[in-house]
């Protein structure tokens with residue numbers, strides 16, 4: 001029994017003097033481990049005379065509990081010390097000037113700024129709208145009927161509230177602007193849009209710039225002038241531009257705008273699928289129904305509208321072949337801009 005008392009004092013002394021969590025773990029296995037002293041003592045019980053077994057067993061179990069408690073207390077104490085030391089030693093002074101140079105603007109931001117600057121120079125205002133939009137503004141009032149494929153669940157992110165969605169294009173900002181102001185209107189709307197699309201050239205979130213001009217004599221020639229002027233300024237090149245008949249529910253007539261392929265100089269390559277042309281935006285004369293929906297008399301006013309993908313223009317402008325690079329925030333990619 002005296003040996004047990006000595007063992008207890010020795011063990012408690014060891015625990016008390018432990019100066020690291022690792023040392024404490026060694027002490028724990030020395031006494032309580034599978035081959036530890038206490039464990040072997042418990043195995044000895046069966047060799048004792050029957051009348052001594054009960055008392056001896058109780059003493060050893062008490063000792064075991066005492067040591068477990070002491071170990072637990074010491075472990076908490078050492079953990080606390082460890083944390084305090086880490087906080088003191090690994091402290092970072094955020095006020096020290098960074099020596100790696102300045103950050104850079106994101107290529108999408110640069111592209112948006114470039115687009116906005118050119119249109120501002122032509123007298124366009126910049127309008128904004130919410131990203132969670134009314135289904136009515138995103139579809140109905142733009143002459144997109146309920147059975148139109150663009151409304152398909154596969155394309156549109158609906159939100160958990162009847163009548164709302166994540167806008168699939170920046171066109172609802174046209175509606176908001178026309179409801180708010182009578183013509184003349186000459187605006188662009190840059191912003192984020194959302195579609196269920198995900199591959200090397202499509203992302204579920206991307207950026208568009210929408211444009212709208214409404215006045216008493218807006219016509220196709222004006223539209224052609226504005227868009228050609230924009231594209232030549234944007235690419236800083238006198239590149240060929242062509243308009244190709246197309247269809248959109250909210251414009252009539254409608255067209256897609258192509259530019260001569262920048263990669264192959266219109267000779268034909270993989271990027272332009274050997275055609276020598278790259279599609280860069282959609283446009284058209286505003287459908288009279290859309291004007292009417294917004295309380296603008298189509299007998300007096302007419303308008304043209306256009307929309308472009310910012311990532312698409314940025315990829316062509318900077319020569320980037322994977323849209324994902326814009327969202328990964330790899331510092332080596334971003335530093336090039």
Ligand SMILES: [Zn+2]
Nearest residue numbers: 261264269272
């Ligand atoms: Zn090409």
